Amino acid sequence: MSPPAPRPSRTPDDPRPSRTPDDPRPRRTPPAPPPGRTPPGGTLPGRTPPVPRPRLTPSVLAAVLTAVFAALLHALTPFPAAAAASADAGAGAAPGGAPADWAARPGGGAGDRDARPYVYLEGTPGTALQDRLAVTNSGRAPLTVRLRGDGRAGAWARFADDTVTVPPRTRAEVPLALTVPPAATPGDASGELVATGRDAEVRVPVRVRIGGPTLAALTVEDVEIADGAIRYALVNRGNALLRPRLAVRVEGVFGTLLDRPERPLPLELAPGRRVERTEPWPDAPALDAVTVRLRVAAEGGARDEAEASETYVPVAPAAGGGLLLGGLAALASRAYRKRRTGRGTPRPPEPSEPPEAGAPPGTGASHRGPDPDHRPLAQAGARP
Numbered sequence: 001m002s003p004p005a006p007r008p009s010r011t012p013d014d015p016r017p018s019r020t021p022d023d024p025r026p027r028r029t030p031p032a033p034p035p036g037r038t039p040p041g042g043t044l045p046g047r048t049p050p051v052p053r054p055r056l057t058p059s060v061l062a063a064v065l066t067a068v069f070a071a072l073l074h075a076l077t078p079f080p081a082a083a084a085a086s087a088d089a090g091a092g093a094a095p096g097g098a099p100a101d102w103a104a105r106p107g108g109g110a111g112d113r114d115a116r117p118y119v120y121l122e123g124t125p126g127t128a129l130q131d132r133l134a135v136t137n138s139g140r141a142p143l144t145v146r147l148r149g150d151g152r153a154g155a156w157a158r159f160a161d162d163t164v165t166v167p168p169r170t171r172a173e174v175p176l177a178l179t180v181p182p183a184a185t186p187g188d189a190s191g192e193l194v195a196t197g198r199d200a201e202v203r204v205p206v207r208v209r210i211g212g213p214t215l216a217a218l219t220v221e222d223v224e225i226a227d228g229a230i231r232y233a234l235v236n237r238g239n240a241l242l243r244p245r246l247a248v249r250v251e252g253v254f255g256t257l258l259d260r261p262e263r264p265l266p267l268e269l270a271p272g273r274r275v276e277r278t279e280p281w282p283d284a285p286a287l288d289a290v291t292v293r294l295r296v297a298a299e300g301g302a303r304d305e306a307e308a309s310e311t312y313v314p315v316a317p318a319a320g321g322g323l324l325l326g327g328l329a330a331l332a333s334r335a336y337r338k339r340r341t342g343r344g345t346p347r348p349p350e351p352s353e354p355p356e357a358g359a360p361p362g363t364g365a366s367h368r369g370p371d372p373d374h375r376p377l378a379q380a381g382a383r384p
Contacts, residue, residue, distance in 0.1 A: 100202075101138050101198075102136060102143050102145075102197065102198065103138075103202065104135050104136075104202040105133075105136075105204065106118065106131070106132070106133065106134065107131065107132030108132060117205070118205035118207055119131050119133075119193065120208075121207075121208050121209070122208070122211070123208070124211040124212065125180050125181065125183065125184045125186075125210060125212070126179075126181070126182040127179070128177050129177070129178045129180070130176070130178075131175075131178065132173045132174060132176065133147065133173070133174045133176055133193055133195070133204065134171060134173045135164060135172050135173075136166075136170075137166040137167065137168060137172075138169065139168055140169075142166065142168060143165065143168075143197055143198065144163065144164070144165045144166075144197055145164050145166065145196065146195070146196045146197065147163070147195055148194050149191060149192070149194070150191060150192045150193075150203070151191025151206070152190065153178070153189040153208045154191025155191065156178050156179055156180060156181065156189075157176050157178045158176065158177050158178075160176070161174060178206070178208065180210055185210070185239040185271065186210050186211060186212025186239055187209075187215070187238065187239025187241070187271050188208070188209055188240055188241035188271065189208045189210060190205065190207050190208070190268070190270045191205075191206045192204060192205055192206060210239075214239055214300065215239050215240065216240045216242060216298060216299065216300025216302040217236070217237035217238035218237065218242055218244060218297075218298050218302035218304055219234070219237055219306075220233070220294050220295075220304050220306045221234075221306065222276075223306045225281070225290075225310040228282045229278045229280050230248065230278070230281050230292055230294070230308075231276070231278050231279075233274060233276045234269060234274070234277065234296060235275075236270060236271050236272060236273050236274075238302065239271045240299075240300055241268055241269070241270055242269040242300070242302055243265075243268055243269070243299065244264075244265050244267070244269060244296050244297070244298045245263060245264050245298065246262065246263060246265055246279070246295070246296050247261060247262040247294070247296075248260040248292070248294055249292075249295075250281070251291050252285060252290045257285065257288070257290060258283075262295070262297065265277070269298075279294075286312055287312055287313060287314055289311045289312070290309065290310055290311075290312070291308070292307055292308050292309075293306075294306050
């Protein structure tokens with residue numbers, strides 16, 4: 001079978017009439033291609049031509065990763081002013097929790113690593129000891145600070161200037177002299193150096209070791225049990241700084257109720273200082289008689305012991321028993337009063353019998369003749 005002859009195309013000189021828009025003859029629609037196939041040289045009718053996707057080349061990927069890394073590094077790196085404020089926030093803080101832009105520390109250190117935690121001095125009674133207090137102003141305005149001492153050892157300190165003005169971004173060291181009184185007791189003394197400025201206050205601890213023989217003495221006093229707790233007081237009776245340890249034991253009628261081994265307390269007891277403390281005991285019995293024993297100890301051989309007793313009685317049974325005993329006592333008292341009243345009342349006299357007829361006056365029942373049942377005995381040998 002021979003292939004169909006090609007259809008001749010129309011030329012401008014073709015005498016056949018051309019199709020006009022007003023031609024009533026129906027138009028021929030070209031057949032649609034099968035699904036999934038795109039006609040050559042175009043898109044399906046009624047569809048938007050596809051947009052070409054950009055290709056992610058290695059150079060573009062490297063540029064994106066570099067931009068993301070730079071943004072994260074910039075967000076995590078603090079500004080210099082913020083870093084200085086955060087570093088000084090631990091040294092001084094204004095009321096209300098706002099960080100202060102200045103700090104006060106013991107002098108002599110070049111940085112935070114070299115800074116001493118407190119001022120430590122040693123000397124004998126009557127000695128003048130020298131040291132310095134460093135004030136750092138990290139703000140942009142001048143800082144005026146007032147200096148004073150507080151506590152036992154702090155009261156012995158005198159500054160070269162009680163008021164100091166520090167320029168911006170400057171650190172100033174103020175000399176101080178601490179004179180140990182001639183009559184000071186050998187041992188340890190503590191206090192604080194206080195710096196106040198820009199609505200903030202910084203306290204620097206001071207510790208002084210006074211030469212001479214030391215005495216460690218500690219007492220526990222005023223032990224009592226109240227409101228689910230054991231209250232007591234510790235007193236340093238010596239001249240050495242003490243770090244006490246405490247052991248608690250509670251004995252009841254039927255055995256041990258509480259046994260806490262010796263443990264260090266979170267405090268330092270300066271010489272002559274008295275501290276009142278509370279030991280929680282929420283599991284106190286409802287009915288028992290207990291004895292609480294407290295034992296304290298510290299370095300240097302300081303040791304003491306004290307105790308207190310308490311009786312626990314339930315409130316409701318005790319109230320009921322008290323009412324019952326009160327009622328029984330009232331009934332017994334009433335019966336006793338009735339009995340005493342009956343004994344003390346005189347009885348009325350018995351009526352006498354009238355005298356018999358013909359009897360002499362004045363005779364009656366009380367003047368009767370001898371009772372026949374009470375006749376005198378007959379004399380011996382007498383005849384009837």
